Amino acid sequence: xxxxxxxxxxxxxxxxxxxxxxxxxxxxxxxxxxxxxxxxxxxxxxxxxxxxxxxxxxxxxxxxxxxxxxxxxxxxxxxxxxxxxxxxxxxxxxxxxxxxxxxxxxxxxxxxxxxxxxxxxxxxxxxxxxxxxxxxxxxxxxxxxxxxxxxxxxxxxxxxxxxxxxxxxxxxxxxxxxxxxxxxxxxxxxxxxxxxxxxxxxxxxxxxxxxxxxxxxxxxxxxxxxxxxxxxxxxxxxxxxxxxxxxxxxxxxxxxxxxxxxxxxxxxxxxxxxxxxxxxxxxxxxxxxxxxxxxxxxxxxxxxxx
Numbered sequence: 001x002x003x004x005x006x007x008x009x010x011x012x013x014x015x016x017x018x019x020x021x022x023x024x025x026x027x028x029x030x031x032x033x034x035x036x037x038x039x040x041x042x043x044x045x046x047x048x049x050x051x052x053x054x055x056x057x058x059x060x061x062x063x064x065x066x067x068x069x070x071x072x073x074x075x076x077x078x079x080x081x082x083x084x085x086x087x088x089x090x091x092x093x094x095x096x097x098x099x100x101x102x103x104x105x106x107x108x109x110x111x112x113x114x115x116x117x118x119x120x121x122x123x124x125x126x127x128x129x130x131x132x133x134x135x136x137x138x139x140x141x142x143x144x145x146x147x148x149x150x151x152x153x154x155x156x157x158x159x160x161x162x163x164x165x166x167x168x169x170x171x172x173x174x175x176x177x178x179x180x181x182x183x184x185x186x187x188x189x190x191x192x193x194x195x196x197x198x199x200x201x202x203x204x205x206x207x208x209x210x211x212x213x214x215x216x217x218x219x220x221x222x223x224x225x226x227x228x229x230x231x232x233x234x235x236x237x238x239x240x241x242x243x244x245x246x247x248x249x250x251x252x253x254x255x256x257x258x259x260x261x262x263x264x265x266x267x268x269x270x271x272x273x274x275x276x277x278x279x280x281x282x283x284x285x286x287x288x289x290x291x292x293x294x295x296x297x298x299x300x301x302x303x304x305x306x
Contacts, residue, residue: 013105015086018059023076030086030107035097039063056083141252147186149193149200149244149263151177151273151287159234161277161302169288169295170275172242177269177287178294182244184263186254195269202261206254242285242296243274272299 014033019026037049039062049055060067060080067078092107152172164170176183180195181203188208193200245265249257273296275283282303285296 015105015107017082017084017086017088018056018080019082019084021077021079021081022074026081028088028109030088030092030105030109031097032105035106036083052083056080059083141250141255143251144248145186145251145254147184147247147249147254147263148241148276149246149265150183150185150241151175151244151269152242154240154242155237156240157234158236158238161238161240161282162234164298164302166298166300169290169297170240170285171290171293171295175294177244182269189254191257193263198265198267198269200263200265200269202257202263203259205258238277241276243276244269275302 015030016033016036018029018031018036020029033049036059040049040055040058042062050058057080063080071078086107088107088109092109094105094107097106152175154170154172154174156170176192177195182193182195182200184191184193184200184202184206186206189206191206192203194203245263245267247263270287272284272286274281275285275296275298280303283301284299286299288295288297
């Protein structure tokens, strides 16, 4: 806690009072308006602070994950009853609160003697505030980030990789290059670029990949404690990615890259192509036309079957 305030003080920043009900107890917590708007933005970005009673409902929704844990710990219902302009007089405890990049003030109003037992609701609210995300460390804008240019991908069983030979052709499942486009990826960020001779021209800023569906794994005790057979291993699917180049660029430049940003290939975009599995290059090939399809003809055996 920061400091105990006994006398009324003028507000240097706009404050709002959150009136909480925790079981039979009431807590009044004044929080800076900037912090409350930060909480609300986690529900829907770009909206301002709604009027009552919508404002308290949206704020309670934003804090729902924390409130649910608090209710489980206290075995009592927690409800945000009202959100209003700050009017409560001292005494109160004033302290700093940080949520992500936003720092602000909070004032916890006191309703009991300081020499008496601290109400349970005060302890419960302290637990709630301690769980807020803190200020993240700033990453240097000069931090190098690896950007890969991907012309397509192909999902194959492991057995196919083991049996390929030089001259074999692989036809990608997904091939943006067929539309004269390349996918640029940096970790989970990606962007689309148009092919223009030996350059790639960005069509828009980098964005996050959609989150993959996560399956719940049900653990059961197997009847036999033995490893998978060779046939089972051959059926494992491996995604091959076909890359036309890689670049190291500063994090700040990646953050600001948008439509029209140019990536120089310094060679024809159609060859040679790197064949990558799980981030590791396992072979090279050339783009060839097979009927109406485009494929990758292997220059040699893949690294994992040598």
